[in-house]
Amino acid sequence: MQYVSTTGRAPATDLRTAVMQGLAPDGGLYLPSSIDAMPPDALDTIATSSPATAALLVCRRLTGGDLDDDALRDIVERAIDFPFPLVRLDDRTSVLELFHGPTLAFKDVGARFMAHLLDHLRPIRDPLTVLVATSGDTGGAVAHAFLGMPDTRVVILFPARGVSDRQARQFTTLGANAIAVAVNGSFDDCQRLVKRAFADVRLRHEVALTSANSVNIGRLLPQVVYYFLAWARHPGLRPPVFSTPCGNFGNLTAGLIAKRMGLPVHRFIAATNVNRIVPDFLETGVFTPRPSRRTISNAMDVGDPSNFARIMALYDGDADALRRDVGGSAHTDDETRACITDTFARSGYVLDPHTAVAYLALRHARAADRDARGIVLATAHPAKFAETVERAIGQAVPVPARLAERLAADPVVTSIEPRTDELNRILRS
Numbered sequence: 249m250q251y252v253s254t255t256g257r258a259p260a261t262d263l264r265t266a267v268m269q270g271l272a273p274d275g276g277l278y279l280p281s282s283i284d285a286m287p288p289d290a291l292d293t294i295a296t297s298s299p300a301t302a303a304l305l306v307c308r309r310l311t312g313g314d315l316d317d318d319a320l321r322d323i324v325e326r327a328i329d330f331p332f333p334l335v336r337l338d339d340r341t342s343v344l345e346l347f348h349g350p351t352l353a354f355k356d357v358g359a360r361f362m363a364h365l366l367d368h369l370r371p372i373r374d375p376l377t378v379l380v381a382t383s384g385d386t387g388g389a390v391a392h393a394f395l396g397m398p399d400t401r402v403v404i405l406f407p408a409r410g411v412s413d414r415q416a417r418q419f420t421t422l423g424a425n426a427i428a429v430a431v432n433g434s435f436d437d438c439q440r441l442v443k444r445a446f447a448d449v450r451l452r453h454e455v456a457l458t459s460a461n462s463v464n465i466g467r468l469l470p471q472v473v474y475y476f477l478a479w480a481r482h483p484g485l486r487p488p489v490f491s492t493p494c495g496n497f498g499n500l501t502a503g504l505i506a507k508r509m510g511l512p513v514h515r516f517i518a519a520t521n522v523n524r525i526v527p528d529f530l531e532t533g534v535f536t537p538r539p540s541r542r543t544i545s546n547a548m549d550v551g552d553p554s555n556f557a558r559i560m561a562l563y564d565g566d567a568d569a570l571r572r573d574v575g576g577s578a579h580t581d582d583e584t585r586a587c588i589t590d591t592f593a594r595s596g597y598v599l600d601p602h603t604a605v606a607y608l609a610l611r612h613a614r615a616a617d618r619d620a621r622g623i624v625l626a627t628a629h630p631a632k633f634a635e636t637v638e639r640a641i642g643q644a645v646p647v648p649a650r651l652a653e654r655l656a657a658d659p660v661v662t663s664i665e666p667r668t669d670e671l672n673r674i675l676r677s
């Protein structure tokens with residue numbers, strides 16, 4: 249398989265280069281050069297397989313020829329080693345829980361696959377440093393994904409006062425090859441430091457650096473799989489509506505790729521909080537990035553979603569074609585809190601704020617299509633956002649053992665000022 253940049257100016261490349269580079273040299277994002285429908289019998293096989301086997305079939309199609317089957321099987325079995333339960337929420341809605349990985353967020357799927365893929369594709373086994381900036385969930389998912397991997401360390405930059413304690417502890421308490429660096433500044437400062445490190449030729453001569461950026465094709469591909477898993481277990485014959493909570497739009501992009509591969513889907517809903525850049529685009533045809541606004545679904549606080557470029561490339565820039573597959577729906581924090589409260593009262597199910605946005609969006613869509621059978625993608629465990637959720641439901645959310653373990657461990661953090669020389673000292677050590 250060749251991978252092409254969304255801008256079309258960089259040369260097509262193989263999987264190894266696309267994964268090692270992250271971003272294409274022309275600033276575009278990589279996509280598979282062709283996405284073909286699966287044969288009908290492959291869909292039948294997926295319908296009766298384990299997640300790892302389904303992942304093998306789907307990822308084989310998207311990486312065709314770049315990895316031998318044993319290697320790919322090994323990668324998916326290590327990466328996709330947790331369940332994806334489909335839970336009934338009301339008579340027309342199921343929730344696909346994507347948060348049963350080590351950091352209780354769906355980002356584990358992409359981060360773990362990418363880590364094992366990178367480990368397999370590395371041309372040499374010299375020490376490798378994975379450098380990542382995080383405003384929340386990414387740091388934990390990436391640190392866990394590379395935990396204990398030989399010759400590899402992960403350096404996680406985070407804004408000293410911008411990450412919740414529960415989120416931070418998922419990467420500050422791991423020790424081993426996960427190095428947590430608190431930057432006395434904002435998330436933007438962290439991103440700037442990462443960019444400068446990658447642009448520093450002398451540094452890169454001394455230290456082998458790679459990014460685990462959210463736009464890496466290695467994080468996108470495995471996310472296609474769970475749309476198939478959801479469909480396979482979805483009751484009834486009508487193709488489902490998928491409601492996806494969106495921030496940087498990687499998750500939705502994966503769904504659109506699944507549809508291109510033959511997944512029967514009625515429609516997608518791009519659910520956002522008030523950072524409604526894409527819902528506005530679907531309404532007006534104008535894409536206007538804006539500074540992000542803070543909300544209680546903070547992993548979706550994105551004002552310039554990078555995967556929009558991939559979505560437009562998949563539809564050849566045709567907004568009307570995109571509108572036939574995707575509707576937008578944006579919701580406020582007040583609506584989100586009320587949805588968490590009201591869903592708990594009616595069904596006893598506890599939604600996290602991100603998942604609640606997607607459930608709201610699906611309920612809105614029912615105004616036009618009463619019988620729509622829907623699948624809401626649940627992207628985080630409610631215990632990760634306990635403060636908001638507990639206030640909304642009026643009781644405590646039990647803490648899963650995995651999170652409790654992290655909360656009980658002692659954090660180890662190196663603090664720096666947002667300066668290149670301070671970061672370089674750590675990277676060179």
Ligand SMILES: *Cc1c(COP(=O)(O)O)cnc(C)c1O
Pocket residue numbers: 353354355385493494495496497498499500547548602627628
């Ligand atoms: C990252 C994240 C999202 C947004 O996913 P994108 O692929 O960036 O659209 C939604 N919910 C949670 C909990 C997340 O961590």
